[in-house]
Amino acid sequence: MRKQRTHFDKAFKENAVKLSLERKNISELAQELGIAPFLLYRWRKEFQQKGEASFPGHGVQSLSEDTKRIAELEKRLGEAETERDILKKALSIISKRDR
Numbered sequence: 001m002r003k004q005r006t007h008f009d010k011a012f013k014e015n016a017v018k019l020s021l022e023r024k025n026i027s028e029l030a031q032e033l034g035i036a037p038f039l040l041y042r043w044r045k046e047f048q049q050k051g052e053a054s055f056p057g058h059g060v061q062s063l064s065e066d067t068k069r070i071a072e073l074e075k076r077l078g079e080a081e082t083e084r085d086i087l088k089k090a091l092s093i094i095s096k097r098d099r
Helices: 009-020 026-033 037-053 064-096
Strands: none
Touching: 009 026, 009 037, 026 037
């Protein structure tokens, strides 16, 4: 049987990262915390890249305001293109029927 995944909250991850930055032996710290060393390295990398926006939880990507705006605009553009395509088809059907 597989081991069940353990979920760590944001505070635990941030504290682990801060401790790892203070210590030299990451493997020893990971063993003390009861986690795998690769997790600690992964958390450190994410914390260094995103800072306080790291570890949003529940698999939710932390997005900047610009990224959120771009995603919203892309969604609206896709909807507008779909509406346009439907109207084009309807117009071609109506114009064929009138001939």
